Amino acid sequence: MLGISIYNLVLISYNCQQSLSLIIAQKPIINGHLPTEKPLHSRKPLILATFSLQLTNIGESMEISDLVDLDLAEKAASKGLCYHCLGRQFAKHGHGMSNKERGFYLRNALISHLADESAKQKVVREPSECWLCSGLFNELPKFSEIVIKKLDPYQYDTFLIGSKIDAEIMDREERLWGELGNQHYEPIKAEINREVGKLVEAKVKKTVNFENPDITAVIDTRFDSVELQITPLFLYGRYKKLIRGIPQTRWDCKDCWGKGCEKCNYTGKMYDTSIEEIIAKVVMDDTKGADHSFHGMGREDIDARMLGNGRPFILEIKIPIKRHLELKKLEKRINLHSEGMVEVSDIRKSSKEEVVAIKDAKVLKTYDVEVEFAEPIKHAKLKEVVRAFKDRTIEQKTPKRVLHRRADKTRKRMVKDIDIETVDDKKAKFTITGESGIYVKELVHGDEGRTKPSIAEYLDVKCNIKTLDVMHIHDEDGGK
Numbered sequence: 001m002l003g004i005s006i007y008n009l010v011l012i013s014y015n016c017q018q019s020l021s022l023i024i025a026q027k028p029i030i031n032g033h034l035p036t037e038k039p040l041h042s043r044k045p046l047i048l049a050t051f052s053l054q055l056t057n058i059g060e061s062m063e064i065s066d067l068v069d070l071d072l073a074e075k076a077a078s079k080g081l082c083y084h085c086l087g088r089q090f091a092k093h094g095h096g097m098s099n100k101e102r103g104f105y106l107r108n109a110l111i112s113h114l115a116d117e118s119a120k121q122k123v124v125r126e127p128s129e130c131w132l133c134s135g136l137f138n139e140l141p142k143f144s145e146i147v148i149k150k151l152d153p154y155q156y157d158t159f160l161i162g163s164k165i166d167a168e169i170m171d172r173e174e175r176l177w178g179e180l181g182n183q184h185y186e187p188i189k190a191e192i193n194r195e196v197g198k199l200v201e202a203k204v205k206k207t208v209n210f211e212n213p214d215i216t217a218v219i220d221t222r223f224d225s226v227e228l229q230i231t232p233l234f235l236y237g238r239y240k241k242l243i244r245g246i247p248q249t250r251w252d253c254k255d256c257w258g259k260g261c262e263k264c265n266y267t268g269k270m271y272d273t274s275i276e277e278i279i280a281k282v283v284m285d286d287t288k289g290a291d292h293s294f295h296g297m298g299r300e301d302i303d304a305r306m307l308g309n310g311r312p313f314i315l316e317i318k319i320p321i322k323r324h325l326e327l328k329k330l331e332k333r334i335n336l337h338s339e340g341m342v343e344v345s346d347i348r349k350s351s352k353e354e355v356v357a358i359k360d361a362k363v364l365k366t367y368d369v370e371v372e373f374a375e376p377i378k379h380a381k382l383k384e385v386v387r388a389f390k391d392r393t394i395e396q397k398t399p400k401r402v403l404h405r406r407a408d409k410t411r412k413r414m415v416k417d418i419d420i421e422t423v424d425d426k427k428a429k430f431t432i433t434g435e436s437g438i439y440v441k442e443l444v445h446g447d448e449g450r451t452k453p454s455i456a457e458y459l460d461v462k463c464n465i466k467t468l469d470v471m472h473i474h475d476e477d478g479g480k
């Protein structure tokens with residue numbers, strides 16, 4: 001006898017979740033050792049492992065061999081598998097142990113179970129080189145070192161390990177699944193990722209995160225190389241645009257598409273600067289990112305200011321090296337460097353999901369429009385505009401000024417509220433609250449009949465828009 005039976009199957013328990021548990025208890029070791037750093041006898045408690053099988057129909061009589069298919073285990077072990085690869089074929093049996101431990105228990109269970117001496121000889125030892133992984137699991141410490149070195153320049157709190165594994169290994173693994181016909185395996189990638197993750201976690205004192213890691217490190221086990229996927233950093237804030245004449249985001253020169261030409265003074269841009277560039281410059285200094293994108297909750301016209309409570313935005317910093325930011329200080333520095341063009345507030349960390357929410361947000365907006373009439377208008381007539389347009393739905397064809405870049409279609413928008421302040425008989429200020437996407441300028445001047453009804457049409461006078469400002473964005477965070 002090679003080993004004295006180390007394990008006895010002592011208890012089959014049926015618990016209320018309709019699962020059968022087979023508890024393997026440990027007897028004192030007389031011969032054999034666990035292939036881990038820790039000696040087996042130091043392990044407590046005495047009960048080592050619970051093998052459980054989820055069964056939909058519990059048969060009346062249950063034999064042990066129905067629970068852990070030792071024939072399958074024998075078949076797998078006799079392929080010449082390392083403990084990792086053997087345990088992994090039955091990974092869904094038993095909790096709270098690694099595949100390596102599971103493989104060890106299984107091999108020992110086989111040793112005590114098999115009567116036939118030659119069958120026993122086939123499974124008794126861990127082979128010097130595993131038929132399946134060719135010793136890949138011996139390389140885990142090396143992989144973890146490569147990952148740690150690669151991660152070193154970056155600030156991060158969470159990470160995830162991914163891997164690319166030799167096609168031949170994956171192929172052998174799939175063949176084995178076919179041969180065993182066993183559904184309780186785990187793919188080799190999952191184990192490599194998890195085991196390297198554990199080693200890295202212990203070394204760098206950061207945590208693995210499956211949902212939303214700061215960095216994903218993908219190991220290519222064939223070339224001992226690691227590629228990093230750095231999650232962008234998302235910062236939420238609200239901006240005010242205090243001057244007219246700058247766009248929200250960088251506009252490439254129409255002539256050279258950003259390359260730089262005579263027309264754009266070799267800047268590649270239509271405008272010297274933008275809200276995005278003003279804010280991003282400071283954030284890029286802090287994060288050492290590679291690039292940025294700007295996501296606004298809508299955008300105002302270039303000639304309009306954005307005042308009041310400011311417009312929500314999310315700045316996305318790509319490949320940030322630093323992501324631990326002092327946000328209050330950052331906010332102050334942006335405002336200091338914006339030269340009175342832009343003011344930001346409410347800066348906080350955000351997410352990719354919030355970008356979608358901000359882009360899709362349909363919120364009311366309030367505008368101030370200063371209008372000059374071609375002819376004097378009586379105050380009483382002007383007052384009627386309020387009654388005529390409040391809570392009124394208007395139809396707007398795509399304005400002529402944006403027709404070159406947007407499809408020509410008609411849309412309906414509601415004017416929620418309107419208020420008028422007379423300056424003199426040829427000037428007035430309208431305060432208009434409208435549904436998301438309303439073309440306010442066109443509501444006032446009518447766009448040659450493309451918006452119906454319009455204030456110009458109603459007053460029967462040509463309306464010139466002197467200034468337009470966005471005064472309030474009525475989003476949930478925006479306050480009153």
Ligand SMILES: [Zn+2]
Binds near residue numbers: 082130133135
């Ligand atoms: Zn192996």
Ligand SMILES: [Zn+2]
Binds near residue numbers: 263
């Ligand atoms: Zn150009």
